Amino acid sequence: MRRKLLLALLVMLAACLLASGAVHAHDGDYDIKGYYNSNNSLMVPLRDVFSALGCRVSWNGEAVVLVGGGQRVEFAPRNHYYLVNGEARDFEVLPQLFNGRVMVDLSFVEDVSGLQAAKNVDGESAVLDFYSSTDRIYSFKLADANMSELYRYDVGQVKEVPILMYHQVEDISKYVNLGEYRKLFVDPGEFAGQLDWLKENNYSTITMEELFDHWFEGAPVRENPVVLTFDDGYRNMYAKVLPELVKRNMVATFFVCPGSFESERHLSPEMIVEMHEQGMEIGSHSISHRDLRDMSGAQLEEEVFGSKQALEKLTGSEVQFFAYPFGAYNHEVLRMIVQAGYRGAVTVAEGLAHINQGRLVLRRVMIEYDDCLEQFAGKITGAL
Ligand SMILES: [Zn+2]
Structure with a gap:
């Protein structure tokens, strides 16, 4: 139930943002830089992805805070769980810090946003799409270089x-x-x-x-x-x-x-x-x-x-x-x-x-x- 509500709110919020021109790319396409961690999980930059999804992303000195769609998500560095409106959930893959950016894996994005992620790798490049139950809502183009063998990191x-x-x-x-x-x-x-x-x-x-x-x-x-x-x-x-x-x-x-x-x-x-x-x-x-x-x-x-x-x-x-x-x-x-x-x-x-x-x-x-x-x-x- 909560997922459905959240999704509806997110879609409404996104529609507002798109309509008002607050989001730069009119068709919902964004370039982001991701990489695979040592367990082959695709890590994506938290701020870029959640900002595009209409959330406010901030750091309060102790924790990363995401606010949007009627919920507040927060987690502190090195904790193995995150809080969704105060309720603790375990990370499937721990966030990582890369070049000063907090990187999270797709299961976290899906859980928090209520959207489904689909990754389409085409040769050297890849597209990451987020779907609601019916529509494609966001499409992120992953930078080419980041899909190569060189970027399989062990953090x-x-x-x-x-x-x-x-x-x-x-x-x-x-x-x-x-x-x-x-x-x-x-x-x-x-x-x-x-x-x-x-x-x-x-x-x-x-x-x-x-x-x-x-x-x-x-x-x-x-x-x-x-x-x-x-x-x-x-x-x-x-x-x-x-x-x-x-x-x-x-x-x-x-x-x-x-x-x-x-x-x-x-x-x-x-x-x-x-x-x-x-x-x-x-x-x-x-x-x-x-x-x-x-x-x-x-x-x-x-x-x-x-x-x-x-x-x-x-x-x-x-x-x-x-x-x-x-x-x-x-x-x-x-x-x-x-x-x-x-x-x-x-x-x-x-x-x-x-x-x-x-x-x-x-x-x-x-x-x-x-x-x-x-x-x-x-x-x-x-x-x-
Ligand atoms: Zn010498």
Whole structure:
């Protein structure tokens, strides 16, 4: 009974809104961005959908409140139930926060609105229609990109993530007596094999930014995330690494030093810009690659803050992450990293990165020349 009444009210309200022109799209079509969560439930933005359905959506400091059609619905973050005019009902699928938006699944929308949802997927795009018992009332067009495989998210689950550390991807046969530097190299063929292994085992490469958005902003993250980082900005990053990544639709983070821009062995500014345009993340590795613990004041500021500014000017994007040269830092260095506005920083301490490790001292997993694929796999899963 209540459903019928609610529906009638909603339809009347919608008709009024449409007639008065308060709703922009005259035919009831709206574009919204949705995604599938890890259980294949389609999540849609609460505010967009319920505003279109004629409800008032607000946040009272403690709970999300929906008012419309003669009822008041509210729920607080992390609660497993919502209140409809004071009566508690369990969520079938918990709401999620994505990019600052509250996302709810269709069963919630159906229950609260009394409408039936029908989803029509046509290739890359999809239409979400809401029906009363007789008529199609609203039609939401879901943005194309959001229907692709890439957007199958696993929300708030991943606390531990391998951040792989590479230096040179280069054939070492032309070098003599590399000694301990040998471990800083990875053979290009082996490197390609490692990327293939990641693909075959359903790992998804993400940037540091995506990792932090997931950990600290509640954004969803792709399945089995792994971050690939490359230190020092050697020229083989452009020649040997970039093409292999692009070919596989992968991303990586490159920590570079603006002090090496003129060096033939290192990436030129033009190469860095091109890599960034191809979707790669650029981070700072200081200006000069000297031990930051030996510096203070203006000198340290230049290394930490100046490198950030130089790279931002070059790429036109915010540089959010830092890698300490030699993994070396002290309290003064950490303070400068914070002052300069970095979101996070990575060390060379061995291990998987964890959300509770401290965002300025994240561990990494070093990939070495003599790692075979089993060792590579063992390092990523934390078994080695
Ligand atoms: Zn370095």
